[in-house]
Amino acid sequence: MSEVSIRRLAVIGVGLIGGSFARALRAAGAVDTVVGCGRDAAHLEQARRLGVIDIAETDPAAAVHGADFVLVAVPVGAMAGVFAAIRDALAPEAVVTDAGSTKLSVIAAAETGFGTLPENFVPGHPIAGTEHSGVDASFAELFRERRVILTPTAATGPAALARVRAAWQATGARVTEMDGAHHDEVLAATSHLPHVLAYALVDTLARMAERTEIFEYAAGGFADFTRIASSSPAMWSDIVTANESALLPVLERYIADLERLRAAIAQDDRETVRACFERAKTARDAFVGDRSDSRNDT
Secondary structure, X not given: OOOOOEEEEEEEOOOHHHHHHHHHHHHOOOEEEEEXXXXXXXXXXXXXXXXXXXXXXXXXXXXXXXXXXEEEOOOHHHHHHHHHHXXXXXXXXXXXXXXXXXXXXXXXXXXXXXXXXXXOEEOXXXXXXXXXXXXXXXXXXXXXXXXXXXXXXOOOOHHHHHHHHHHHHHOOOEEEEOOHHHHHHHXXXXXXXXXXXXXXXXXXXXXXXXXXXXXXXXXXXXXXXHHHHHXXXXXXXXXXXXXXXXXXXXXXXXXXXXXXXXHHHHOOOHHHHHHHHHHHHHHHHHHOOOOOOOOOOO
16 A cells, blocks of 8 residues: 555656556555646547546646646746746645656746745656657556656755655655756756757758668667667757857867767777777766666766
């Protein structure tokens, strides 16, 4: 039996993350009623048929009416509009959290949308996902043994923080806390940069004259490295621009390191090339290990 009890959950943005959150809480017996909100009525009806939600609403204010827990799982660029739309419809006891991949931009959006940072607002980021999107890709086990980072603000109340922590733990996630700025720096390096590189590589190859032959002979390494380029372009362009201040320094460092590696290859400096590869292998073996699942961090 779950330690958290949600009477009425409102999920604004019923896609992979929002849908999986609802599924996981339902599987844990932690929620009674799930209200799904989105702009596409047909998409919401699909979510209802799949059993992800019980009630469909296209109006965010109507969706949160009577809810005691709200998850906002929309693109980070849409957060401010959602917060403004639900501000006057929230019950005093309703806890609001989000699933945005950047945190400083979401915190700023909350301050703009709500007019101030509410005591019951707990910014969060589940480090889980797949290259697929949409409610039909959602599944209850998505967050199991994956990290969820909460970045409470100075205004966040301890009761709201504990409630959001318990909800994510009910999904099977491992919950940690982090300062919002530090979160954005860490994720810029470990998640946002890899997505930029994967998209850029595939785009470069796709625009080459011999692209048909290139993709025909692409091996497993290419598929592994570029898998995340199948993620939602709209979502990821939103994320990387929202986290520009943290992403640009690590991107510039990567470009400088790549230039040094290019120079070493051009000069037939095999020792420098090998040293780079050895450091990379050692680091990956030590900190990542052999992870063969199909989920990616977002």
